Amino acid sequence: MQIEGLRRVAVFSGSRSGARPIYLAAATSLGEELVRRAIGLVYGGASVGLMGAVADAVMRGGGAAIGVIPASLRAREIAHLGLTELHVVDSMHERKALMSNRADGFIALPGGFGTFDELFEVLTWAQLGMHQKPIGLLDVDGYFDPLVAMVTHAVAEGFVLAEHARLLIVEREPARLVDAMTAFVPPPLGEKWIARSPRDET
Numbered sequence: 001m002q003i004e005g006l007r008r009v010a011v012f013s014g015s016r017s018g019a020r021p022i023y024l025a026a027a028t029s030l031g032e033e034l035v036r037r038a039i040g041l042v043y044g045g046a047s048v049g050l051m052g053a054v055a056d057a058v059m060r061g062g063g064a065a066i067g068v069i070p071a072s073l074r075a076r077e078i079a080h081l082g083l084t085e086l087h088v089v090d091s092m093h094e095r096k097a098l099m100s101n102r103a104d105g106f107i108a109l110p111g112g113f114g115t116f117d118e119l120f121e122v123l124t125w126a127q128l129g130m131h132q133k134p135i136g137l138l139d140v141d142g143y144f145d146p147l148v149a150m151v152t153h154a155v156a157e158g159f160v161l162a163e164h165a166r167l168l169i170v171e172r173e174p175a176r177l178v179d180a181m182t183a184f185v186p187p188p189l190g191e192k193w194i195a196r197s198p199r200d201e202t
Contacts, residue, residue, distance in 0.1 A: 018110055044068060108136070169184060
């Protein structure tokens, strides 16, 4: 099954800008790439950090940006008031569910624990066959190299199947990442996604 098109992409990213200007530049570049391809943005609704940078780039280019922010974080993350739509929800669970429902794919920019949480949740959903949407990492200057190495290690140690690791698309340039996501064909996961070890047979 090939993805027919990415109408909207959910972007997971930090509410901080990171230690180096390259991260803000990458977020801006991604927003501009989405506009060039007429792909709408769904994101966490903040006006600060990489979250704000990607949304600003989309809005500045005339694109559509949908923000989803929990009421408890509205002041802390400084909700973006210049979006196409801003949804204020009651919980983080509602935030992630609404973002997932409104998106045809997912991209993780550099970020912290919240970004990792969002990324691995949609990756787990894909592993379980709950969706077949492409999941991309924009690996800015090798930021995600340790994470990719951890996934490779998990495959080598028998905790992740190789076909499940292929659910994660990794590129360093926004255009190449969107190209790869558009061409994504979900790997066959089989009826039983947890492989049995010889010990399980005894």
